[in-house]
Amino acid sequence: MKLKLMQNLTKTIAALILSIALLCAAGCKKHNSGNGSYNGRDYIDLGLPSGTMWATCNVGAENPESYGDYFAWGETTPKTTYNWSTYLYSKGDYNQLTKYCSQSDFGFNGFTDNLKSLLASDDAATANWGEGWCTPTYNQWVELLRKCSHTWTTINGVNGCLFTARNGNSIFLPAVSSRRDDDSRIVGDDGCYWSSTLNKTLPDGVKGFRFTLSIDDYDIYDFSREAGMSVRAVCSSR
Numbered sequence: 001m002k003l004k005l006m007q008n009l010t011k012t013i014a015a016l017i018l019s020i021a022l023l024c025a026a027g028c029k030k031h032n033s034g035n036g037s038y039n040g041r042d043y044i045d046l047g048l049p050s051g052t053m054w055a056t057c058n059v060g061a062e063n064p065e066s067y068g069d070y071f072a073w074g075e076t077t078p079k080t081t082y083n084w085s086t087y088l089y090s091k092g093d094y095n096q097l098t099k100y101c102s103q104s105d106f107g108f109n110g111f112t113d114n115l116k117s118l119l120a121s122d123d124a125a126t127a128n129w130g131e132g133w134c135t136p137t138y139n140q141w142v143e144l145l146r147k148c149s150h151t152w153t154t155i156n157g158v159n160g161c162l163f164t165a166r167n168g169n170s171i172f173l174p175a176v177s178s179r180r181d182d183d184s185r186i187v188g189d190d191g192c193y194w195s196s197t198l199n200k201t202l203p204d205g206v207k208g209f210r211f212t213l214s215i216d217d218y219d220i221y222d223f224s225r226e227a228g229m230s231v232r233a234v235c236s237s238r
Contacts, residue, residue: 035169038235039130046165048147051237052140054163054171059128059231065158067176067187070228073194073206074100074118076127082179082228090226094204100225101203118196125233133233138197138207140234141220150211150218159188161211161218171232175213179228189213192229195220 034042034056043053060069060078069078075088085092089099091108099122100115101107118135120126125133136144148163153172160174175191191211199205205222208229223229 038132041129041133041233043235044169044171045167045237046144046148046163046169046171047167048143048165050140050143052136052143053235053237054136054144055129055133055233055235056171057232058174058176059125059233064172065155065160065174067174068230069124070176070179071124071194071231072228073223073225074122076122076124078228081182082226083181084226087226094224094226097203100198102198103201103203106203116198116200123196124194124231129233132235134235135194135196135231136234138195138220141193141195141207141209145209145218145220152211152213152216159213161191173211173232175211176230178223192223192227194223194229194231198225 034044036043036045036053042056044056045053057064057066058068061067070082071078072082072087079086084090084094090096091098095106096108097106098108098111099113101112102114102116104110104112117137123135125135144163148165150161150163153160153162155172158174160172162170162172164170173191173193175188177187177190178192189212193209195207197207199207199222204225206225207220208223210221211218
């Protein structure tokens with residue numbers, strides 16, 4: 001009798017452990033492993049009207065809480081120092097641009113080309129993850145902000161912003177901050193992510209998403225394009 005009770009209890013405990021494991025796996029899939037993939041990279045379907053699918057991790061990272069690589073805007077490889085003297089599309093300053101310039105006052109020797117968004121050849125997401133992946137546009141960041149709830153959270157000891165959609169799926173953006181020269185700024189309190197969209201009037205600036213824990217702020221800002229920042233790639237279901 002005692003042996004039978006012990007066997008039943010063992011089976012019950014095993015079933016409970018299995019149920020908990022399955023629940024945990026389902027919950028982790030919401031923002032870790034993704035619910036689809038493209039070119040070998042996982043994405044999350046947030047049910048957005050545009051059909052935009054958001055990657056589960058930053059370019060250069062292998063999991064959601066890893067920071068990944070820093071990129072100056074329009075550059076496709078990371079480097080150690082981020083300033084105007086090392087920026088690929090400048091002759092050393094913000095008003096000596098050699099690409100992506102719509103104002104002659106900002107171009108080297110008056111240069112203009114009227115390019116106002118990233119070409120695929122200069123997109124860190126496309127260059128590193130392949131065709132179909134790209135840096136989000138300004139409008140895609142705005143859609144994410146408007147169509148998902150967002151809150152600060154911590155995953156595996158890493159602070160960041162969790163976006164949760166109406167369909168229950170979510171993505172986690174680590175608070176990776178930006179880099180100027182060779183220093184990271186406010187890592188863990190501040191998150192900075194590029195868009196592919198230039199400032200309409202000041203071509204030395206680019207739209208990007210920023211969130212800050214200390215002041216509970218989430219918004220689109222203008223960033224100086226020589227800075228090193230993160231890229232969270234997107235692809236489309238359409």
